Amino acid sequence: MDTAPDPLTFRDAAESDVPALVALIESAYRGDASRGGWTTEADILEGQRTDPEGVRTVIAAPGSRLLVVERDGRPLACCQLEHRGAAAYFGMFAVSPGHQGEGLGKQIIAEAERTVRADWGVLEMHMTVISVRNDLIAWYERRGYRRTGRMTPFPYGDERFGIPLRDDLQFELLIKRLATVPASQ
Numbered sequence: 567m568d569t570a571p572d573p574l575t576f577r578d579a580a581e582s583d584v585p586a587l588v589a590l591i592e593s594a595y596r597g598d599a600s601r602g603g604w605t606t607e608a609d610i611l612e613g614q615r616t617d618p619e620g621v622r623t624v625i626a627a628p629g630s631r632l633l634v635v636e637r638d639g640r641p642l643a644c645c646q647l648e649h650r651g652a653a654a655y656f657g658m659f660a661v662s663p664g665h666q667g668e669g670l671g672k673q674i675i676a677e678a679e680r681t682v683r684a685d686w687g688v689l690e691m692h693m694t695v696i697s698v699r700n701d702l703i704a705w706y707e708r709r710g711y712r713r714t715g716r717m718t719p720f721p722y723g724d725e726r727f728g729i730p731l732r733d734d735l736q737f738e739l740l741i742k743r744l745a746t747v748p749a750s751q
Contacts, residue, residue, distance in 0.1 A: 572637050576677055579632040579644065584621050586641050587634070591616050594660035603663030610698060610735065611728035616658070620726065624658060632658065635674055643670055645678050653690040654682035675709055679744055689744050694718065694737035703740070711740040
C-alpha cells in the first residue's frame, strides 16, 4: 500500500542554509544536473545562477524573506518574497530537479501568495521571467499570472547572473492580482 509523502514544511532561511540553498538553486537551473527537471536554463545561460553572497543578501535584506520548503528535514525548494509597497516580488524560485513535476511548485506558489497577503497585506504578486522561457511563462499563466509586456534588459557582462548563450535575453514582468482575505479570517 502506497503512503502519501510527509507534508511540506515552510520556514525562513537562516545563514546555516546558505550552502544547501545555493546548491539547490544551481541544480534547478544550471549545468547538467538541471536537465533532470524542466526548469533548466542550461540552453540559454551558462555559469552561476546565484552564489552564497546573493543568497545571504536575500536572507538579510529588510522586507525580504527566503522561504525554505522541506520534507523530512531536507530542503526540496525555496522562493524569495520581497515586500515592495503595495505588491510583493516572487523570485529565486527553485525546486529540486528530482522533485519537479510532482505538483510541489503549485503548492509552493500558493503558500507564497497566502504568506504575502497575510504578512504584508499586499494584493499583487510580481515576478520577472526571462522572456524566451515560454514553457515557464505558460506555467505561471496557468497559475493566474499575466504577461505585461514590460521588459527590463538582461545584465549582459555581469557573470553573477550567468553567461548568456544568446543575445536576445530580457526579463518580462508578470503580475497576479491576489484575492482579498475575508475579514472573518
